[in-house]
Amino acid sequence: MGNEKPKLKLAVYWGAACGGCCVSVLDVHEKLFDVVANADIVFWPIALDFKYKDVEAMPDQHIDVTLFNGAVRTSENEHMAKLLRQKSKILIAYGSCAHMGGIPGLANFTNKEDLFKRVYDESESTENPDKVRPTPEVQVKEGKLTLPKFYNDVMTLNQVVDVDYYLPGCPPQTERLVEVFMAVVTGAQLPPKGSVIGVFDRVQCDDCKRKKSDKKNITRFKRAWEVTDDGETCLNEQGILCMGPATRGGCGVRCVEGNAPCRGCYGPMEGIPDPGAKMMSAIASMLEGKEQDEIDKAIESVVDPAGTFYRFSLPGSILRRKI
Amino acid sequence: MQSTVNNNENWTPKIVAFFCNWCTYTASDLAGVSRLRYAPSTRVIRVMCSGRIDPEFVMEAFAKGADGILIGGCHPGDCHYAEGNYKCLRRFTLLQKYADQMGIDKERLRLEWISASEGKKLQEVVNDMTEQIRKLGPSKIKNVVETIER
Numbered sequence: 034m035g036n037e038k039p040k041l042k043l044a045v046y047w048g049a050a051c052g053g054c055c056v057s058v059l060d061v062h063e064k065l066f067d068v069v070a071n072a073d074i075v076f077w078p079i080a081l082d083f084k085y086k087d088v089e090a091m092p093d094q095h096i097d098v099t100l101f102n103g104a105v106r107t108s109e110n111e112h113m114a115k116l117l118r119q120k121s122k123i124l125i126a127y128g129s130c131a132h133m134g135g136i137p138g139l140a141n142f143t144n145k146e147d148l149f150k151r152v153y154d155e156s157e158s159t160e161n162p163d164k165v166r167p168t169p170e171v172q173v174k175e176g177k178l179t180l181p182k183f184y185n186d187v188m189t190l191n192q193v194v195d196v197d198y199y200l201p202g203c204p205p206q207t208e209r210l211v212e213v214f215m216a217v218v219t220g221a222q223l224p225p226k227g228s229v230i231g232v233f234d235r236v237q238c239d240d241c242k243r244k245k246s247d248k249k250n251i252t253r254f255k256r257a258w259e260v261t262d263d264g265e266t267c268l269n270e271q272g273i274l275c276m277g278p279a280t281r282g283g284c285g286v287r288c289v290e291g292n293a294p295c296r297g298c299y300g301p302m303e304g305i306p307d308p309g310a311k312m313m314s315a316i317a318s319m320l321e322g323k324e325q326d327e328i329d330k331a332i333e334s335v336v337d338p339a340g341t342f343y344r345f346s347l348p349g350s351i352l353r354r355k356i
Numbered sequence: 357m358q359s360t361v362n363n364n365e366n367w368t369p370k371i372v373a374f375f376c377n378w379c380t381y382t383a384s385d386l387a388g389v390s391r392l393r394y395a396p397s398t399r400v401i402r403v404m405c406s407g408r409i410d411p412e413f414v415m416e417a418f419a420k421g422a423d424g425i426l427i428g429g430c431h432p433g434d435c436h437y438a439e440g441n442y443k444c445l446r447r448f449t450l451l452q453k454y455a456d457q458m459g460i461d462k463e464r465l466r467l468e469w470i471s472a473s474e475g476k477k478l479q480e481v482v483n484d485m486t487e488q489i490r491k492l493g494p495s496k497i498k499n500v501v502e503t504i505e506r
Contacts, residue, residue, distance in 0.1 A: 111506075142457075184506045186504050188504060192504060307411075307412050309411075310410060310415055313447060313450045313451060314410050314411055316450060317446035317450055318446075320446050323442045323445075325449075328445055328449050329449060332446070332449045332453060335450065335453070338450060338454045338457065339454050339457040351415040351416055351419050352415055352419060352458055352497070352501060354500065356460055356496060356500050
């Protein structure tokens with residue numbers, strides 16, 4: 034008993050996230066027993082009742098591995114990111130939101146004022162004649178109430194703290210998480226700091242089983258309902274915009290296996306700073322048409338380029354937000 | 357050096373110009389040897405083909421402080437590599453749509469076909485674009501990209 038190897042200390046935290054990443058950790062199913070045999074979970078708000086003050090009371094670098102999922106949207110997210118950075122040996126940006134901003138990052142197409150106006154003044158289900166807005170502090174007769182500050186910009190985790198590894202996906206494929214976890218447990222050689230882990234060194238298309246031809250010759254893109262998928266031809270060739278060409282493999286092409294186009298949650302390949310730019314480049318090569326009006330028609334069918342190509346990566350992209 | 361004064365007569369915009377080796381870059385050489393005077397606003401980057409210009413280059417240039425981006429390639433049908441300029445045109449059209457969504461003034465991004473013999477056209481395009489951007493004033497993009505608002 035006495036000379037057992039000390040267990041790893043593991044923490045999972047969520048910033049601006051939907052909760053799906055935390056659930057993906059639960060998706061290890063019965064392997065959770067292996068995890069618990071090798072690690073103590075010291076902080077995990079979705080599953081266990083620990084308080085922030087428990088984390089604050091820990092000595093620095095007390096936690097071996099922290100999986101931080103979610104983007105940084107509020108002062109609370111930022112505070113916890115900094116706190117967990119201080120208390121952890123390895124901080125992993127877990128999931129698309131922590132990696133490149135994810136779905137909450139799409140808020141960078143607008144700003145705090147416009148969001149608040151829509152939500153607290155204009156939305157059809159809102160009745161707010163006094164134009165009350167949430168504020169970080171409010172005085173009531175019982176005392177002062179506080180809320181975290183809502184930031185104008187959504188940030189990725191590495192825009193706030195130093196990040197050791199990135200494990201992308203929306204949510205990350207659970208098998209990849211188990212592989213990474215087992216590597217930490219067995220003390221295997223870890224990749225260099227700053228690496229994207231739990232991914233393959235190839236794009237989605239390399240793993241995709243659909244038939245692809247060299248010349249795509251797409252004249253226009255279509256909405257999914259306009260196409261009867263034959264189940265075997267490349268979705269882009271059938272006119273359904275698929276992010277596969279600009280997206281890193283790792284998930285096992287799950288969306289396309291389920292006959293839905295890839296949306297790009299695994300982010301760009303190694304060394305590519307901007308997945309959307311690469312997708313634009315790829316699409317332009319796949320289109321046919323040489324005359325301006327043909328090209329205009331084809332591009333018009335790409336309904337929302339910014340939102341489609343940066344669905345999971347706007348805050349982490351080169352331009353970061355709407356100017 | 358970034359000026360903050362709008363419509364400043366003395367302010368010269370910084371235009372990053374991606375010129376293809378076979379046509380527009382040669383045209384700028386021709387403009388030079390012909391002693392055509394034009395605004396000293398461009399920083400020319402020679403690429404082998406306009407089809408080589410990745411949208412990433414354009415975003416990177418904007419993010420690092422370019423006030424405008426000018427892309428120059430061979431006229432349709434004249435590409436040294438047969439189809440590079442068509443790829444450029446498709447990329448550019450898509451990029452324009454993206455830039456519009458991102459709130460970038462459309463005058464800041466321009467594509468022109470300028471052949472090796474069109475030194476005069478190069479002069480006119482650069483002067484015209486410089487004037488348009490001078491009216492818009494300095495680009496805010498670099499500042500927005502670098503300053504995260506909490």
